[in-house]
Amino acid sequence: MDELTSAARAADIAARDSYGRLLALLAASTGDLTAAEDALADAFERALRTWPSQGVPRNPDAWLLTVGRNRLRDQWKSAHVQRTVSVEADPVHVDDLDLDAIPDRRLELMLVCAHPAIDHAVRTPLMLNTVLGFTAEQIGRAFSMPASTMATRLVRAKKRIKTTRIPFRIPDRADLDPRMTAILEAVYGAYVIDRATNSEALHLAEVLATVAPTDPEAHGLAALVQLSAARAPARIDGNGCFVPLADHDPARWNRQLIDRAHEHLRAAHAQRRLGRFQLEAAIQAVHCARREGPTDWPTLLTLHRLLHKIAPSLGSGVALAAVTAEVDGPAAGLAALDVLLAEAGEPAHRFQPAGATRAHLLDRLDRRAEAMAAYEDAIALTHDDAERQYLQKRAAAL
Amino acid sequence: MRYALLMHYREPAEGEISPEVIAEAQEAFGAYGRALESAGVLLSADVLALTPATTTVTCREGGLRVQDGPFAETKEALAGVFMIDVPDLDAAIGWAEKCPGAQWGVIEVRPVATAFVDGGWTS
Numbered sequence: 001m002d003e004l005t006s007a008a009r010a011a012d013i014a015a016r017d018s019y020g021r022l023l024a025l026l027a028a029s030t031g032d033l034t035a036a037e038d039a040l041a042d043a044f045e046r047a048l049r050t051w052p053s054q055g056v057p058r059n060p061d062a063w064l065l066t067v068g069r070n071r072l073r074d075q076w077k078s079a080h081v082q083r084t085v086s087v088e089a090d091p092v093h094v095d096d097l098d099l100d101a102i103p104d105r106r107l108e109l110m111l112v113c114a115h116p117a118i119d120h121a122v123r124t125p126l127m128l129n130t131v132l133g134f135t136a137e138q139i140g141r142a143f144s145m146p147a148s149t150m151a152t153r154l155v156r157a158k159k160r161i162k163t164t165r166i167p168f169r170i171p172d173r174a175d176l177d178p179r180m181t182a183i184l185e186a187v188y189g190a191y192v193i194d195r196a197t198n199s200e201a202l203h204l205a206e207v208l209a210t211v212a213p214t215d216p217e218a219h220g221l222a223a224l225v226q227l228s229a230a231r232a233p234a235r236i237d238g239n240g241c242f243v244p245l246a247d248h249d250p251a252r253w254n255r256q257l258i259d260r261a262h263e264h265l266r267a268a269h270a271q272r273r274l275g276r277f278q279l280e281a282a283i284q285a286v287h288c289a290r291r292e293g294p295t296d297w298p299t300l301l302t303l304h305r306l307l308h309k310i311a312p313s314l315g316s317g318v319a320l321a322a323v324t325a326e327v328d329g330p331a332a333g334l335a336a337l338d339v340l341l342a343e344a345g346e347p348a349h350r351f352q353p354a355g356a357t358r359a360h361l362l363d364r365l366d367r368r369a370e371a372m373a374a375y376e377d378a379i380a381l382t383h384d385d386a387e388r389q390y391l392q393k394r395a396a397a398l
Numbered sequence: 399m400r401y402a403l404l405m406h407y408r409e410p411a412e413g414e415i416s417p418e419v420i421a422e423a424q425e426a427f428g429a430y431g432r433a434l435e436s437a438g439v440l441l442s443a444d445v446l447a448l449t450p451a452t453t454t455v456t457c458r459e460g461g462l463r464v465q466d467g468p469f470a471e472t473k474e475a476l477a478g479v480f481m482i483d484v485p486d487l488d489a490a491i492g493w494a495e496k497c498p499g500a501q502w503g504v505i506e507v508r509p510v511a512t513a514f515v516d517g518g519w520t521s
Binding site: 166167169171 | 399485486487488491507509511
């Protein structure tokens, strides 16, 4: 990352941080996200109009918040009294407002977005939209969905939050655990849609770790997303071809992101409560340790076994089989994979990582005819161009 | 905010449920009603007679039409209505979860849009 993109990224993060914080504060009192968004948009628009001539206020966020609040009061009055009263922000007193003294209510906002009464499918888009300020068009692109469809879903969800009165409140301790799990899953959803670049998930996970500093899984998830994103530059070579993890050039990994991830892992570890995301992050950390020396496969095997035990999924099973192959040989890995596939039944045959791993293991065992058939199956299931070309190259080399 | 907790469940055939089970359910509903009342959130609680006792009335097609039976014949029928007044959806879901009907049926939680109170509809 060069100086310019780094600075641009820092500016983008600061802007998105402000947006989420301000929107959470404006929406928390009324539960009306749409009204809060309109008020905030007005405040930004007024800033663009007045700051160039009158100068940027000492505390821009406090200025925006005050203007946004006035705008909300304005809307509220016009709805009740049926007349519009324009309340201008008073630039003299606004600077006295200390935004840091105002509580950060983004955790409440995230709780609302991942509330049990909100449809699972809209939770991640809703978070990207309200916590980070991404537009329906940007989110639609990430989810491969038309912008208008995404916009309709977001509008419907916000209306539901308002009419059913979903509270902007941190629930009691007993209820908090399942609610935090729902938030983590929604943030993880942002990571899964785009593992290659992960700019949205990176930021969302960082916000969550900031607002829930004592939740070890929030730190684990942030570390996981960062470690994965750190390797993105090495995932594609100069010719646009997919590079498997084992052949990555560690010098191309993003060192800053890896260091930041380790800070999160330490913060998670200090809470002494192990969970799925911490394990996934630990696995990524072991892979990233290849910068210093050979990959520690026995440790990876232990971590993968633990992960498959506490959060079993097709993905964790395939990964466990792949690591078993590295420690106990390809025959042992293939046996583990075939047991898993037989147990999982039909859906497993459409799971691309299972097909690619199977082809690779058959290839290593020199079972060429079977390997060829397995590569063909895997290629048919691969949507990523670079990865498909890589598999085609392997098949051709048989 | 006022919420309606609408209980839906399959109506049992006559004699399908033993007197002991009925007594247990009555006991549970008694405790639930007392809990709502002592929390100060209860507006009204009504358990409805079975659907064969329903009469449906409409003037939608012009004149008055009175019909024997419920509006929609479904496997699960509206069985009772609890009106409560609580601060938000989390509180309403909390009460719905404690409703004995949730054990064998589903509870629909619906916010009240407007209610007739003290001679007028609330805004």
